[in-house]
Amino acid sequence: MVMVMRGFWANPFARPVAAGLLAVVALLAAGCSSPPPDFKLNLVYLKAEERNGTLTETQVQELADALEGLFGTPDNPQVPQLEGVDAVAIMNPDYLRKAAGAVGSDELGRAHGLYRKHCVHCHGVTGDGAGPTAEFLNPYPRDYRRGTFKFKSTPGENPPTHADLKRVLIEGINGTSMPSFRLLDDDELEALVHYVRYLAIRGRVERALIRSSVSELEPDMHLLDFALAQTDPAEFKSQLDFILGEVESELKRWENPDTLVQPVPNAPAGWHAEGQEAQRAEAAGQWSVLTTDGRVLVGSKVTEADGELVVETAGGQTQRVAVADVEERKPLDELMEQYIARGKELFSGNVANCAQCHGTLALGDGQVTDYDEWTAEWTTKNNPPINPKTDINRVDAFRALGALPPRNIRPRNLRMGIYRGGRRPVDIYLRIKNGIAGTPMPAASSKLTDLDVWALVAYVRSLPYEPISQPPRDAAFQRDRL
Amino acid sequence: MMRSWTCLAATAIFCLLSATSVEAQQWGSLKGRLVYDGTPPKAIPINVTKDVEFCGKFGLVDEELTVNPENAGLANVVIWIYVKTGDAPPAAHPLFEEAKGARIKIDNKMCRFEPHVVTLRAGQSLEIHNSDAVGHNTKIDTFVNPPINYTVPSGQKIEQKYEQAERLPAAVSCSIHPWMKSWLVVQDHPYVAVTDKDGNFELKNVPAGTWTFQFWQERSGFVDQVTVDGQATEWKRGRVDLEIKAGELDLGTIKVAPENFTD
Structure with missing residues (x-):
């Protein structure tokens, strides 16, 4: 020694x-x-x-x-x-x-x-x-x-x-x-x-x-x-x-x-900070106006005057847009639903590639045999590679020097609502955009626009609120009875 | 066959001096063939666990030790001129000037990386393509340059510049398809070769002088137990000093002992 x-x-x-x-x-x-x-x-x-x-x-x-x-x-x-x-x-x-x-x-x-x-x-x-x-x-x-x-x-x-x-x-x-x-x-x-x-x-x-x-x-x-x-x-x-x-x-x-640090672009207009239920409550009575040049104006009241739409927020601020430039006008929670739907589509697509590891249902079951870098560098990335499950003697030689028993790294189960790096939208944005160092989670492709990433954030944050994420009602009832 | 295994101090000094006067510079090449000194091991098929319907159709095999069953040629051995820390790298032949800032391609193709070993000169960029119908990600564990891990969507490419030389090859992998593995070599000179499927390699336009050549293979690390000219030799840390003169230095067939590749 x-x-x-x-x-x-x-x-x-x-x-x-x-x-x-x-x-x-x-x-x-x-x-x-x-x-x-x-x-x-x-x-x-x-x-x-x-x-x-x-x-x-x-x-x-x-x-x-x-x-x-x-x-x-x-x-x-x-x-x-x-x-x-x-x-x-x-x-x-x-x-x-x-x-x-x-x-x-x-x-x-x-x-x-x-x-x-x-x-x-x-x-x-x-x-x-x-x-x-x-x-x-x-x-x-x-x-x-x-x-x-x-x-x-x-x-x-x-x-x-x-x-x-x-x-x-x-x-x-x-x-x-x-x-x-x-x-x-x-x-x-x-x-x-x-x-x-x-x-x-x-x-x-x-x-x-x-x-x-x-x-x-x-x-x-x-x-x-x-x-x-x-x-x-x-x-x-x-x-x-x-x-x-x-x-x-x-x-x-x-x-x-x-x-x-790359600045995180603002969440798109109409994007709510909290889960789906809060989104609905917050969005009640709100309107979004999409313009032909891709802007989104949000307000609690929309009126028309002199060929213009006047979008007024609860705080009394107004924004105007010519009626000719309006693409669409609709309730806000519908807009948020659109972001979530877009996120869902991206999640399973082959640009964002999320489902490959997080699984099609986002239960974190897509890729469960990998290791984090701390473990991989002395096992699977060793020369020749060590399979921690079968090369027991070689693993033991490292264990004797202080290595902890190798464990697989599991992609996050996104239906749990537990976010290690923080639950704020910006935290999840950064995880998706930059990847997670030391883990298999890669940085997003540049083919994903800022809006795409925000859509993914919206989808990820909506997952714990989806019915399949919740325990069946009668099971909960039985627990109460017991 | 011209062959010289001795390191002549006088030549080294001559080389240092001549590096400053371009006209006096002479260039030579080094070639040889590496073969597996034993019964070629059979290629091990890969158990495709992801995107089976796409990746499963290519008959993928483990490329960690690739020996040609017909002629025992050892593929994917990397040979480079080793430069001790603090020493100047060998002068690059003017022919390499054009490729100085070039983009070198690696492709995610048929659920493997092509080429299996990609070599860069510091200052060049790596262009990572994905020709497959499925999404990939490319993770490169460099030590000196910033390590990267990007998703590469189907049909897309990303670019990463490598500014500094890496002492050893860096692992390239895909987290989605765990069998995908290849290597990135970055040196601050252009004298890096990789053996082909028959075990052949050639380094061209090497400045005349005595250089240390280093032999590396992913499974063995440095290739140190070899038989040259029927003589079993140990190349410590896979290194051998050779004198390059104008013309061609052919090392002939070098037999690589199977012991290099055991656990």
Whole structure:
């Protein structure tokens, strides 16, 4: 097993801070009976990459040392300092200290050790999603080390925005074991967001170093050989630059995820925010006017004057359109029904392709044998692939290194009305438009217009209200009788 | 048959110098044939579980290890010039200039990806088509470039640009049809070849000099146990140093040990 070197005086990454003093404080806080917790190496990934090459024990030790030099320890997190990237904005050391370390509070009653207080039981000290409770939860807690987050506003595998991460903390994740942390004060939430980013970045740098090391390093080569600092400074610098290069490209990804967010176009006029029943209530007495150039005007009152239709909202605002330009004029809930019908058609069609996985009835039964990326990368996407159901010995070899038992990822049953990424229309819009990173859910084709996506959102949100989604009436009656 | 397995430091230096003066640059090619050193394994039919009425009619087989039953030719081995991190990639022959920003096509066709291995030079774009009557999605797990996962409706195409080289081939898959798998190679030079159905490959217009060539296959990872000239050899991490001179370097038939492909 690999030991992480302590008392790392020759650490080339560390700034001359009072690291020693901090370590002493951390030791006192943790008590003397148990050793301070360590970040675990990503042995599962190291093994999954075996086909591309293996590392010697020395190289693995160097990897662990490099990571500790760059990111510190769970009790004493550090932020790698690089020119040209504002690492502190991404991982604020004050916040990291507040989130890290043992649970406690200072003399002013300000809590620290927040991660270990609130998160570690499920997400683990290393952020590997393999805390003590993990195996008993379904879905498993998130392993941050891929840097892949599902419920976010940025497309693809891009990092989530600050607001995305915070929203998950505040709202929790419906239908999973992730609770809401709404009761934490804002500073505490901020600290945890920074710490989750820190664990994700640390995990991704580790993966990048593993990936490059296994395919680059011959057994007699070094990832980072400190002896060279004296004997061959030029070679030492090139080793260091290589490592820092990986850190830099990772940090750059996180610099400003907000710029990657595509604005969500407004829902079409006449589009209601809540389920079908609410739609009907809200739409009662409302009218929609469709124009020949594709605009939709909505109001509670429509009158005709001087060859124009005057559409008046309940608030008294008016819009006018020439009668000649009016395509159609009808009650609003009919319009909403049209969106839902359009969504239903798209759902089973071969442009949106929803039914392929979610099933023709949207019960989530179309494709039930797939795996998420966290599992697939060491099983079905390994070389040669591991079938988790039959290659038991190979699965066990990974299990021994900390992998959780593989489970299939199920497409969402859309009739349940439970939406992990949030139930707001915009949440569902983003899931459809961008796909869900780390899962088989792809991003929508550009052949789907904004209106199409909104129509799908309308259909998806109407599904739990359809009769077949509801339990049969007499069954419910029997339950009542019992 | 011209053959040279030794790495000459002097040649490498010569090459570095000559890269700056175009007139002095000489170009050569490398060719060879990879065969499976054993009884060719039988193609394993795919159990089509999705869109059976469409995908079921193509007689799909698992392409993870494709050996020609007639001549043992090993298909879909990828060969590229390996460039150590920090080193400059080999100079591209002027003939490659035109294709620099080109769009390279991969097609979802008959419920498989065509080609099975698609190769790109950094800066080129991948055009992902769907010629099938059914919908597909294409998921590409790149490591350096942003990974993607898009639905590709029937008859449509999408485009993705690849700016950076990938150290290793990236898996391309379709979540709807789980058997569909292929590979994307992105290097920052044009010297990448894939063996054809008979195991043949050729890298043309390689700048003269000594280069490290890397051999990779999806099931084996790096191809490291080979027999060259009747001599069992280990190519560590699938790498071999070869000197390219003006003209053609023919490696002849390289036998690839079945042990490369075992679990």
